[in-house]
Amino acid sequence: MRVKKRTEGAEQVADIEAARKAFERYDLNGDGQITAAEYKSVMAQLGDPYVTEPVAQAVINAHDSNGDGLLTFDEFWAAQNKSGEKTA
Ligand SMILES: [Ca+2]
Numbered sequence: 001m002r003v004k005k006r007t008e009g010a011e012q013v014a015d016i017e018a019a020r021k022a023f024e025r026y027d028l029n030g031d032g033q034i035t036a037a038e039y040k041s042v043m044a045q046l047g048d049p050y051v052t053e054p055v056a057q058a059v060i061n062a063h064d065s066n067g068d069g070l071l072t073f074d075e076f077w078a079a080q081n082k083s084g085e086k087t088a
Pocket residue numbers: 027028029030031032033034035038
């Protein structure tokens with residue numbers, strides 16, 4: 001009898017790959033950090049022109065764990081993993 005192999009490890013990798021793709025979509029200049037200006041222009045491209053730069057900065061600040069005003073992939077990834085659970 002054959003048992004379906006479970007690839008739990010692979011699923012996690014797929015998740016982080018998806019997150020990385022999403023991150024790269026926001027990181028327009030590819031320097032590994034998302035700025036408020038980048039976030040704003042991507043949201044505008046996605047059809048949300050109401051995200052102004054102060055709004056974008058507030059979104060970034062909400063996930064910016066080291067307080068430099070920029071979002072790294074680590075911070076972005078942590079935000080994905082703790083969505084729904086607010087500790088602040
Ligand atoms: Ca960037």
